[in-house]
Amino acid sequence: MTTLEVRDLVKDYTLRSGLRRSTLRAADRVSFTLVPGRTVALVGESGSGKSTVARMIARLEKPSSGSITALGPDGRRVSGRAYRHHVQMVFQDPFASLNPFHTIEHHLIRPLRLHGRAAGRAQTRRLAGELLERVNLTPAADFARRRPHELSGGQRQRVAIARALAPGAQVVIADEPVSMLDVSIRLGVLNLLARLQREENLAVLYITHDLATARHFSDDILVMYRGRVVESGPADEVILSPRHPYTRLLASAAPDPEARGRSLEPMPAAAEPAGPLPPTGPGCRFRDRCPSAMPVCSRTPADHPVGPDHYAACWLHAESGRETSGAVAKAGPGGKAGAEDNSGAGRAG
Ligand SMILES: Nc1ncnc2c1ncn2[C@@H]1O[C@H](COP(=O)(O)OP(=O)(O)OP(=O)(O)O)[C@@H](O)[C@H]1O
Ligand SMILES: [Mg+2]
16 A cells, blocks of 8 residues: 655745745655544545645646655655556546536546556456446446536546546545535545545545544544644644644634634634735744744744644643754654744754
């Protein structure tokens, strides 16, 4: 089974406004590991960089720096064509991701053939039928000959999931897979993903705005804010005992009453959406919204341990204000290194 290691991933976009150019760091030294049989949720508000990370993993975009490595069970690197077989995406919009002119069967046969999983025509069609059954689109023969517009949104997303499985996916990146679906059918699609994850021992990255489903459907949670992972840890820990002020803000606004009730202290309602903080440069990116901001927050915090396998990139959890920002804190879900101040101005004194 394939493990995916993401290390210090950075994506800079150049923004042009007239003659002026600036850089937006959409992902800033993001690190995590996806292992078979486990789901990691990536949560954060709109624009925090979640899809940027997903697109780099799917090889739709090149990282500015950092690495993404898929490792097979023998510890060998999975690359090239094999990477594209093993690492599959499920996108938010099942309408846009299926071609309206082709039948459902065609959508499945193509990846089965391209990735060499089926030989003859009859075998390919049989495998396509099996895939439809696996995602509960039965009778499979009936769904196979329909076109996308003859399916509901939820059924289309099931086809997208079957298509991800077709080439033998081992790592699935699901970028808001249910946010465009009617609320009443979301749970069914998430339960399907969870079942397939167990049956196929998949490594899953589940990207969402929704803390309740992140908690329910994932083992670990990464909280992203303006390109940085600010908190990571076991799902229940992060939602019920959030330690980063930004996670607390998310949890206090969440519809999950249990998470709300357990958040450590109420957040002031004043926390506004992100303002014009420089898009790169040192310092905690939440400091302009943070009710606990301190002078030291102009330096980049490291990932401080706040519980078993639980880390928060926040000076509130530094052992002392004298800790250097270059200090290395060990791993969140998967061994990420502590943050370093990229300006070199992060030496506390
Ligand atoms: N091609 C691009 N060129 C310039 N900026 C971009 C590009 N793609 C994304 N961005 C910017 O990068 C930031 C992160 O975008 P991204 O789509 O990763 O956010 P997200 O967390 O997925 O948000 P959402 O929850 O709304 O899907 C945003 O500020 C976005 O405007
Ligand atoms: Mg997105």
